[in-house]
Amino acid sequence: MKESLMEIVxxxxxxxxxxxxxxxxxxxxxxxxxxxxxxxxxxxPIEDGIPNLLPPDMREDAAA
Amino acid sequence: MDESRRVRETYDRIASHFADTREHPWPEVEAFLEGRQGTLGLDVGCANGRHAQLLAARTDRVLGVDASRGLLFEARTRARDRGFGVDLLQGDAAALPVRSERVDLAVYVATIHHLPDRETRVGSLDELARVLAPGGRALVSAWSTAHGKFDAEAGFDTTVDWTLPGGETVPRFYHIYAPEEFRAEVEDSALAVESFEVSSGNCYATVKREQ
Structure with missing residues (x-):
């Protein structure tokens, strides 16, 4: 992600x-x-250049 | 497991094949964008970025939001191959990670029907209203009972399989809308409907923030 995105996200x-x-x-x-x-x-987290802005309960590591 | 997570994981799994079959933008989206422009564009449920690509020609900057990381990587590849710019964010249509009143031009197509219940779907429309700038416009579409595939008058929840090369099928949750139900859902949100149509089995609403 570009740093200028900070003004938008x-x-x-x-x-x-x-x-x-x-x-x-x-x-x-x-x-x-x-x-x-x-x-x-x-x-x-920002990984591979793409920020993961999913709410915590939708993330990979969320408890099933 | 939560239905929204399940849909995201499904798209992560089918991302590459799905992207291959989603080469061309929809004519209804091209028609919506005709003559419109703005500073910031937003594609909610951007998948491989075919509509973000159209937005990039009409705005200074485009955000592509999708819950599936696999699809975002497909979008990044497409943007590099076709030479357009898009800022990619992994996010949920029901909880947009975008500041309020920023977006001039948005498309939210063929995505809302994956959200699990009416409350979440109206909430996602409220989110779209929140991020739209005054004067901003968005196109929202969903699959409807008007499609020849369905034999129903009322809206319903269903599972539609995606068939991978090799024959394996992967289920995806859908809410199939009756067109009037879709319109009512949009009108129950903080969006106002400017125009409404049913085309190729999908319903489309051109919307703005409620005054």
């Missing part, structure tokens, strides 16, 4: 701002990192 649950943490970057593309909600503290 928000937490899917409470719509609050997100805080970006970059682990790996290639030019303006953020490949690995995370987005943390400044309100509820939920952490959304």
């Amino acid at each position: 928000c937490c899917p649950i409470d719509k609050a701002d997100l805080e970006l943490d970059v682990e790996e970057r290639e030019g303006e593309e953020i490949l690995e990192g995370s987005l943390t909600c400044t309100e509820c503290g939920e952490v959304y």
Whole structure:
């Protein structure tokens, strides 16, 4: 994802701002990192350049 | 398991084959976009990005949102192959990770019928209304009983199999709408219907935020 997306995306649950943490970057593309909600503290991973902003109960690691 | 997760996992599984069979944009989407433009475009349930590609020609920036990561990778490949820009987000149509009042032009086609119940579907339409800018427009479509495949007057829940090459079938949840039911659902949300049509077995509503 591009860093300029930070002005557009928000937490899917409470719509609050997100805080970006970059682990790996290639030019303006953020490949690995995370987005943390400044309100509820939920952490959304950025993997392979695509942020996973699914609500927690729809994620891969959610309990079945 | 929650139905929304099940649908997402199904599309992750069939993503590659599904994308191959979804080459061309729908004429109804092309007709909606004709003469429209804006700063930010949004494709909810973007799949392989065939409609995000159309939006990219009419807006400065396009967001493609899909619950399935497999489909988002297909969209990324298509965008690279065809040379259009799209910002891809893994997200749920019922909980959009997009700030309010930003989107000028949106398409939400052939996706809402995968959401598990009326409350969730109306909630997703409220979400679309929330992200639309004043003056923004969106096209919402769903599969309907008007399709020749179905012999029903009233809307119903069903499972439609996807057949992979090799013959394996993968089930997908659908709510098949009666056209008037779809219209009522849109009108119950924070969206206002500007025009409504039934075409090729799908219902289409052109919508804006309720005043």
